[in-house]
Amino acid sequence: xxxxxWRIEVDAERCIGSGSCVGMAPAHFRMExxxxxxxxxxxxxxxxxxxxxxxxxxxxxxxxxxxxxLIAPS
Amino acid sequence: xxxxxxxxxxxxxxxxxxxxxxxxLYAELRRVEPLVRVRLPFGEQAWLATRHAxxxxxxxxxxxxxxxxxxxxxxRLTPRQIEGGILSMDPPEHTRLRRLVAKAFTARRVEQLxxxxxxxxxxxxxxxxxxxxxxxxxxxxxxxxxxxVICELLGVPFxxxxxxxxxxEAIVSTTSLSPEQIQEYLDNLHGYIGELVQQRRRQPxxxxxxxxxxxxxxxxxxxxxxxxxxxxxxxLAAGHETTVTQLPNFAYVLLTHPEQLAWLRADPARxxxxxxxxxxxxxxxxxxxxxxxxxxxxxxxxVLVRAGEPxxxxxxxxxxxxxxxxxxxxxxxxxETNPHIGFGHGVHHCLGAQLARMELQVGIGALVARLPxxxxxxPEPELTWxxxxxxxxxxxxxxxx
Ligand code: HEM
Ligand code: HEM
Ligand code: SF4
Numbered sequence: 001x002x003x004x005x006w007r008i009e010v011d012a013e014r015c016i017g018s019g020s021c022v023g024m025a026p027a028h029f030r031m032e033x034x035x036x037x038x039x040x041x042x043x044x045x046x047x048x049x050x051x052x053x054x055x056x057x058x059x060x061x062x063x064x065x066x067x068x069x070l071i072a073p074s
Numbered sequence: 075x076x077x078x079x080x081x082x083x084x085x086x087x088x089x090x091x092x093x094x095x096x097x098x099l100y101a102e103l104r105r106v107e108p109l110v111r112v113r114l115p116f117g118e119q120a121w122l123a124t125r126h127a128x129x130x131x132x133x134x135x136x137x138x139x140x141x142x143x144x145x146x147x148x149x150r151l152t153p154r155q156i157e158g159g160i161l162s163m164d165p166p167e168h169t170r171l172r173r174l175v176a177k178a179f180t181a182r183r184v185e186q187l188x189x190x191x192x193x194x195x196x197x198x199x200x201x202x203x204x205x206x207x208x209x210x211x212x213x214x215x216x217x218x219x220x221x222x223v224i225c226e227l228l229g230v231p232f233x234x235x236x237x238x239x240x241x242x243e244a245i246v247s248t249t250s251l252s253p254e255q256i257q258e259y260l261d262n263l264h265g266y267i268g269e270l271v272q273q274r275r276r277q278p279x280x281x282x283x284x285x286x287x288x289x290x291x292x293x294x295x296x297x298x299x300x301x302x303x304x305x306x307x308x309x310l311a312a313g314h315e316t317t318v319t320q321l322p323n324f325a326y327v328l329l330t331h332p333e334q335l336a337w338l339r340a341d342p343a344r345x346x347x348x349x350x351x352x353x354x355x356x357x358x359x360x361x362x363x364x365x366x367x368x369x370x371x372x373x374x375x376x377v378l379v380r381a382g383e384p385x386x387x388x389x390x391x392x393x394x395x396x397x398x399x400x401x402x403x404x405x406x407x408x409x410e411t412n413p414h415i416g417f418g419h420g421v422h423h424c425l426g427a428q429l430a431r432m433e434l435q436v437g438i439g440a441l442v443a444r445l446p447x448x449x450x451x452x453p454e455p456e457l458t459w460x461x462x463x464x465x466x467x468x469x470x471x472x473x474x475x
Contacts, residue, residue, distance in 0.1 A: 018419065018420075019421075020421055024169050051169045055176040056180075058180065
């Protein structure tokens with residue numbers, strides 16, 4: 001794992017399955033039984049996952065950097 | 075695999091709207107021909123997907139594009155093609171514009187508007203009670219409630235509602251206006267919003283239009299002024315007829331299902347679940363539109379859709395899919411698993427979904443709690459339904475209590 005990388009999480013309790021993140025960032029999220037889930041938890045830093053987290057209608061996506069600081073949603 | 079050229083396209087919508095009843099042909103198509111050729115009143119032929127899984131694919135899979143509709147003779151219900159705007163973009167262009175407003179419509183932000191929305195609903199009911207029955211639920215409750223909320227959120231003076239109501243109603247009338255009139259009304263609407271934008275520049279305020287203007291002025295490279303104006307106009311309009319129409323539709327369904335209504339009255343905590351079931355059950359659109367264009371060959375419902383072909387997903391049909399919903403044609407306000415797609419799916423999933431949910435919960439909750447004797451004041455056949463519109467709904471709803 002890259003120590004400079006980010007981590008993405010989807011809170012399954014909150015996700016309403018809108019499919020927005022999967023459409024915006026298909027390389028990072030997929031639908032599973034109607035809810036979104038990260039394809040891999042560890043990701044290289046990229047604006048796309050921030051876009052997805054900032055656009056999630058229920059703020060179910062968290063993007064953190066390597067020392068656990070919340071990067072998005074703001 | 076089906077050869078497109080050999081299949082005759084069905085006229086779509088399949089039949090004239092009959093109140094809130096969904097044409098039984100959808101159920102048959104889901105069973106025997108889940109992807110079918112259709113011809114809308116205007117534009118080129120398209121495929122129509124009717125199963126839940128297929129509709130989600132068409133709306134959610136990046137191999138289907140809205141941006142590719144630009145420059146095509148898009149299948150549509152209205153003579154005029156509304157080009158541009160957020161609903162005609164794909165990521166990353168779409169993302170750029172959507173992020174400009176997404177924050178204002180998250181569940182958390184919308185929750186902050188709930189107390190004020192309750193207050194508006196209570197005042198409207200107070201006024202109805204003071205004037206005494208009968209009242210028109212459309213005019214006296216369902217129209218002012220969402221319009222006042224969206225006006226306050228955007229920062230559009232509620233006092234001007236008569237102006238922009240006429241202009242925005244004109245856009246969705248499918249037959250009654252000429253293309254020239256539609257263009258004139260659109261220009262008026264955009265001119266009106268453009269003026270509000272200029273005012274915000276001179277004098278900043280604490281509302282969404284001002285926030286959009288500031289974002290624009292700080293990032294000139296990211297948004298054009300035209301985009302900001304068009305998006306704000308779209309929000310004003312989309313925040314209009316949708317919730318305005320669904321509130322009376324929901325009230326109508328409840329009043330014509332007395333046992334279900336009694337179940338709902340027994341516990342106000344049941345309102346949110348009931349609203350989800352009503353979203354699933356009520357087919358708001360007379361027909362689905364906003365076709366997605368395949369960017370490569372994709373198999374949908376056993377048919378190979380060719381690159382460049384448009385596919386429409388029927389939300390109403392998906393919401394009655396028997397492989398997803400038990401006893402789908404039955405209204406069950408307590409339905410536990412309810413993955414309906416009444417707000418769409420994918421990147422274009424309704425921006426206003428959390429707001430609309432909150433408004434519908436507050437509106438239905440207030441009617442149920444405050445008017446326990448609420449009833450339709452005329453015999454059912456005398457109710458007048460909207461005609462020539464994109465949405466199904468009551469033109470007027472005389473009620474007593
Ligand atoms: C299911 C029903 C509807 C949905 C999902 C819907 C959705 C939308 C969306 C997403 C936009 C923004 C598109 C863009 O900026 O390109 C839009 C634009 C608009 N809608 Fe609708 N709408 C619906 C019904 C209506 C109704 C009933 C009205 C009229 C009262 C209406 C009037 C307008 C107007 C005036 C615009 C702005 C068009 C422009 O600026 O070019 N819509 N609609
Ligand atoms: C009960 C009320 C409503 C219903 C049923 C509804 C339904 C929908 C649907 C089905 C779509 C997706 C259209 C497609 O993908 O082809 C949509 C998109 C949209 N709706 Fe709603 N809507 C409602 C209320 C609202 C409200 C209150 C607003 C505004 C504040 C709004 C703003 C939008 C916008 C801007 C989009 C386009 C999003 C995008 O392209 O990214 N809607 N709506
Ligand atoms: S955008 Fe949010 S609500 Fe929608 S699918 Fe992704 S995580 Fe779930």
